[in-house]
Amino acid sequence: MKYAYGPLLSLLAIAGVAHAEVRQSSADGFLVVLSEPIAATPAKAWAALVQPQRWWSDEHTWSGKAANLSLKPEAGGCFCERWTGGSVEHGRVVMALPPQLLRLEAALGPLQEFALKGVLTFRIDSGDDGATTLTLEYRVNGASASGLDAFAPQVDEVLGQQFARLVRFVANGNPDAPPPVAPPAVDAGAARRAGIMEEWKKSAEEQAAADKAAARARKDAPANKR
Secondary structure (H helix, E strand, O other), X not given: OOOOOXXXXXXXXXXXXXXXXXXXXXXXXXXXXXXEEEOOOHHHHHHHHOOHHHHOOHHHOOOOOHHHEEEOOOOOOEEEEEEOOEEEEEEEEEEEEOOOEEEEEOOOHHHHHHOOEEEXXXXXXXXXXXXXXXXXXXXXXXXXXXXXXXXXXXXXXXXHHHHHHHHHHHHXXXXXXXXXXXXXXXXXHHHHHHHHHHHHHHHHHHHHHHHHHHHHHHHHHHHHHO
């Protein structure tokens, strides 16, 4: 069976571009932190967070379909993926304080085969001004031989994608990034007309300069004769 986590396995094997949110990184552990203000109440953010099947990326599942994910947001609850012919526990809830905090023990994706300890925390904070901030923290620890400092940038890249999808889902119910805005179509006729006008303007300016020079020459001619 070919798992959709294959691309992440490749990412973990090569160097990548790290985000600024890798707060700590060493051979035996790393901490990734992502945070974003969101235009939503904590209750709305929580309701979105606990539906990973609606915002998680298909690309980072074992079955290739995020619709196969489920999350039971209570202590002992499973963040699981089930499909015909297989199942996987991505994480297990160790703390749920709706609508403020969700914490899971989770060695995500291929990290689970390395016998690592991962803790994934989502915080939903509401400031005195009523603004809501969503924060993701992912801490992974293991033996010093694990070389986790090499993993950190790639894990951060993948989590950054997932976090961005969650933020968009909270905001408008659609986790997908909007398509790039196409540049306005070039009107070939208008461009050609503009070119002709520019040539005409240049020609007119040159003719005016020539006429002015000729007039000056005629004016100066009688004086030269005297």
